[in-house]
Amino acid sequence: MELQVKDIIQWFELTNEKIQANKDYLTSLDQPIGDGDHGINMARGFKEVVNKISTQDYENVADVLKDVAMTLMSKVGGASGPIFGTAFLKLSIAVKGSDSLNFETFTKGLEEAVNGVKQRGKATEGEKTMIDVWSPVVDYLKSEKDFQGDQIRKTAKQAMENTKEIMATKGRASYFKEKSIGHIDPGAASSFYIFEALAEVIKGGN
Amino acid sequence: MKKIINDPNHVVQDMIKGMVMANPKTVKQLEDTLIIARSEAPIANKVGLVSGGGSGHEPAHAGYVGKGMLDAAVAGEVFTSPTPDQVLEAIKALDSGKGVFLVIKNYTGDVLNFEMAQELAEAEGIKVEKVVVNDDVAVEDSSFTTGRRGIAGTVFVHKIAGAKAESGASLEEVKAVADRVVKNVRSMGMALTPCTVPAAGRPSFQLDENEMEIGIGIHGEPGIERKSIATADEIATELTNKVLEDIEFSIGDDVAVMVNGLGSTPEMELYILNSKVHEILNEKGINVYKTFVGEYMTSLEMAGCSVTLLKLDEELKVLLDAESLAPAFLN
Numbered sequence: 001m002e003l004q005v006k007d008i009i010q011w012f013e014l015t016n017e018k019i020q021a022n023k024d025y026l027t028s029l030d031q032p033i034g035d036g037d038h039g040i041n042m043a044r045g046f047k048e049v050v051n052k053i054s055t056q057d058y059e060n061v062a063d064v065l066k067d068v069a070m071t072l073m074s075k076v077g078g079a080s081g082p083i084f085g086t087a088f089l090k091l092s093i094a095v096k097g098s099d100s101l102n103f104e105t106f107t108k109g110l111e112e113a114v115n116g117v118k119q120r121g122k123a124t125e126g127e128k129t130m131i132d133v134w135s136p137v138v139d140y141l142k143s144e145k146d147f148q149g150d151q152i153r154k155t156a157k158q159a160m161e162n163t164k165e166i167m168a169t170k171g172r173a174s175y176f177k178e179k180s181i182g183h184i185d186p187g188a189a190s191s192f193y194i195f196e197a198l199a200e201v202i203k204g205g206n
Numbered sequence: 207m208k209k210i211i212n213d214p215n216h217v218v219q220d221m222i223k224g225m226v227m228a229n230p231k232t233v234k235q236l237e238d239t240l241i242i243a244r245s246e247a248p249i250a251n252k253v254g255l256v257s258g259g260g261s262g263h264e265p266a267h268a269g270y271v272g273k274g275m276l277d278a279a280v281a282g283e284v285f286t287s288p289t290p291d292q293v294l295e296a297i298k299a300l301d302s303g304k305g306v307f308l309v310i311k312n313y314t315g316d317v318l319n320f321e322m323a324q325e326l327a328e329a330e331g332i333k334v335e336k337v338v339v340n341d342d343v344a345v346e347d348s349s350f351t352t353g354r355r356g357i358a359g360t361v362f363v364h365k366i367a368g369a370k371a372e373s374g375a376s377l378e379e380v381k382a383v384a385d386r387v388v389k390n391v392r393s394m395g396m397a398l399t400p401c402t403v404p405a406a407g408r409p410s411f412q413l414d415e416n417e418m419e420i421g422i423g424i425h426g427e428p429g430i431e432r433k434s435i436a437t438a439d440e441i442a443t444e445l446t447n448k449v450l451e452d453i454e455f456s457i458g459d460d461v462a463v464m465v466n467g468l469g470s471t472p473e474m475e476l477y478i479l480n481s482k483v484h485e486i487l488n489e490k491g492i493n494v495y496k497t498f499v500g501e502y503m504t505s506l507e508m509a510g511c512s513v514t515l516l517k518l519d520e521e522l523k524v525l526l527d528a529e530s531l532a533p534a535f536l537n
């Protein structure tokens with residue numbers, strides 16, 4: 001399967017539905033180890049993303065992803081605006097020139113996205129951030145040959161749950177040191193919704 | 207949630223409108239932005255000073271916009287850093303060719319968004335320098351982590367860097383003096399009650415009637431240690447000693463003291479704290495050059511306080527004493 005412009009648009013429409021539906025949950029994850037705004041931030045950003053991409057005509061997937069990135073960057077704020085914005089901007093740059101996305105290009109692009117996030121936020125795996133979901137998803141994709149929605153979802157879900165056991169060393173949660181253990185990272189949870197939405201697009205297309 | 211608001215998702219826009227109306231001669235809102243700037247900006251031959259951050263810390267930061275302090279403040283949503291495009295707009299609006307200086311509080315979000323704006327401005331040929339304020343001794347300082355937070359000590363950076371810029375100093379000179387303030391300023395806070403982000407609708411944590419939280423930040427995040435409520439003298443001692451442990455003071459050193467209320471602490475209580483802070487400094491032979499008691503960097507309606515000490519040299523004293531027409535720091 002290849003992801004077409006319409007699939008990418010659907011990916012973000014589904015992501016938005018999940019983020020809106022779980023806005024309070026995401027905010028509640030950000031209360032014990034943060035400042036209780038993550039759900040509000042992401043909901044504001046993805047609502048604008050959908051407003052933006054549903055009113056435009058796109059010729060290629062990179063342009064959709066670029067609009068997603070720029071909208072997140074200018075509407076979310078906080079740590080997650082630049083972080084998620086950078087992720088989709090790097091993905092967009094990496095897949096430039098392709099009308100649609102095959103498995104290989106997508107996987108490479110997602111790897112670039114993770115590298116970009118690491119560079120921007122100076123964090124790496126094991127610091128209790130959204131990287132701890134994105135990076136395992138990339139590792140899983142690199143071990144595969146084609147899109148498999150169920151496996152992507154499963155990998156992202158497991159990775160999100162694993163963030164519970166990590167002590168935060170980056171982001172606001174790092175102020176709580178050992179006390180950050182036992183809580184799911186809010187950015188990891190929204191990343192799970194992003195990949196769950198992707199999995200649904202893939203399942204629909206298979 | 208009980209608040210005097212119209213729409214929880216519109217509090218920042220509504221506040222800014224009211225702020226400009228309160229100071230129509232001195233400030234303006236840049237069109238289609240959440241930026242408050244000095245009405246005469248850009249000012250020829252002067253380094254522009256921009257700060258900002260999430261809202262909910264009023265009078266920070268827009269209250270510090272005025273002659274002798276900031277040239278612009280960029281407001282984000284409540285407790286959420288503003289976005290790079292907004293910070294970029296502020297930089298562009300202030301640049302008079304002499305460059306723009308950014309005062310950033312050390313939070314991942316603020317640092318990332320301001321840094322991206324700096325990169326974008328530099329790409330447009332504007333000279334930009336910055337300082338990252340990290341005065342909160344409650345958080346361990348480490349190069350492997352996010353590091354300490356920026357809290358009330360930031361106001362001293364605004365004041366002193368602002369006075370330096372007003373004197374016609376270069377971008378490098380403004381940065382040098384701002385770096386010196388950051389090196390010499392430390393704070394520590396505590397809270398009696400949590401606060402409620404309007405769009406969240408419920409408090410960010412719970413504290414029992416007889417509990418207090420030590421090492422609190424200014425974003426409704428829980429503190430570092432929870433314990434039973436103590437007297438003002440005990441609280442002042444704990445906060446002041448924590449600050450003193452972290453920075454070297456010698457007998458005869460001059461300091462500026464800031465006893466800051468977090469939003470709903472009566473001034474009465476702040477003054478009670480202040481007298482003990484002075485007593486401790488006196489005992490140690492540290493000379494209080496100037497004291498500031500009041501609400502400078504709040505956390506919505508949180509009850510609590512922070513104590514900030516700034517070690518002063520001769521130049522910092524002069525700059526601290528210089529004129530300021532910022533509504534929240536008339537001097």
Ligand SMILES: Nc1ncnc2c1ncn2[C@@H]1O[C@H](COP(=O)(O)OP(=O)(O)O)[C@@H](O)[C@H]1O
Binds near residue numbers: 081121122129188286
């Ligand atoms: N340096 C970083 N690198 C990658 N992700 C980060 C970093 N710092 C924070 N995050 C992510 O951002 C999330 C917090 O986002 P949000 O609450 O919206 O911003 P803020 O922390 O500014 O309030 C965290 O849960 C984490 O996943």
Ligand SMILES: [Mg+2]
Binds near residue numbers: 030078
């Ligand atoms: Mg947050």
